[in-house]
Amino acid sequence: EAARKLFAGPVEFLKGVVAMPGLPPADRIEVCFAGRSNVGKSSLINALTGRKAIARASNTPGRTQEINFFTLGDERYLVDLPGYGFANAPVAVVEKWQRLLKQYLSGRPTLRRAFVLIDARHGIKAVDEEIMSLLDSAAVTFQVVLTKADKINATTLEKTLAQTRKRLQNHTAAFPELILTSSEKGDGIPTLRATIAALI
Numbered sequence: 001e002a003a004r005k006l007f008a009g010p011v012e013f014l015k016g017v018v019a020m021p022g023l024p025p026a027d028r029i030e031v032c033f034a035g036r037s038n039v040g041k042s043s044l045i046n047a048l049t050g051r052k053a054i055a056r057a058s059n060t061p062g063r064t065q066e067i068n069f070f071t072l073g074d075e076r077y078l079v080d081l082p083g084y085g086f087a088n089a090p091v092a093v094v095e096k097w098q099r100l101l102k103q104y105l106s107g108r109p110t111l112r113r114a115f116v117l118i119d120a121r122h123g124i125k126a127v128d129e130e131i132m133s134l135l136d137s138a139a140v141t142f143q144v145v146l147t148k149a150d151k152i153n154a155t156t157l158e159k160t161l162a163q164t165r166k167r168l169q170n171h172t173a174a175f176p177e178l179i180l181t182s183s184e185k186g187d188g189i190p191t192l193r194a195t196i197a198a199l200i
């Protein structure tokens, strides 16, 4: 019920941030969506908010190039991050986003939870491990969201679930529960909404 109310209310794009001083005041609960380029971060924000294109998604890895803040009601920010790993952009530019991404993930006092998106077909990769270790060090609770559930069969899913659960045991900041989602079909979206609404 709280989730229904929250996500039926206003959602607005606030700003895109390219450097730490541009961050909005840390005055409310914030959750962010991190993950490899193309894993489906922006699409997930669209699915959660029921907007087709409030966050820009595309098949080109490296679409999101700024830290994008969306207001959800008066008390929450949803934060769409640039991806890590391969991106279709010049190396120097990518390095700049990666620095910003790391500064943000380890230095934002109101960041209540980082959702780390993992493609359900591929599982956790070395670059994901690096980000999860950074979150451990910063003591930022993170929760894995498996994406693109509509593209996977039951056998592969079992494999990914087993691998992911095992890997998460090594991370002190990991929230144990996984959420399996499809932004295309809507699987897991109500669960993720409820999780965000329950954070206080």
Ligand code: GTP
Pocket: 035, 036, 037, 038, 039, 040, 041, 042, 043, 044, 056, 057, 058, 059, 060, 061, 062, 063, 064, 065, 081, 082, 083, 084, 147, 148, 149, 150, 151, 181, 182, 183, 184, 185
């Ligand atoms: P960057 O901003 O480049 O880091 O990517 P991103 O993680 O924001 O990914 P984005 O949401 O732009 O999606 C990348 C591609 O995956 C797009 O072509 C989406 O349509 C597709 N996609 C995202 N989520 C899903 C899903 O649940 N199912 C399917 N089938 N495709 C998806």
Ligand code: MG
Pocket: 041, 042, 043, 056, 057, 063, 064, 080, 081, 083
């Ligand atoms: Mg994006």
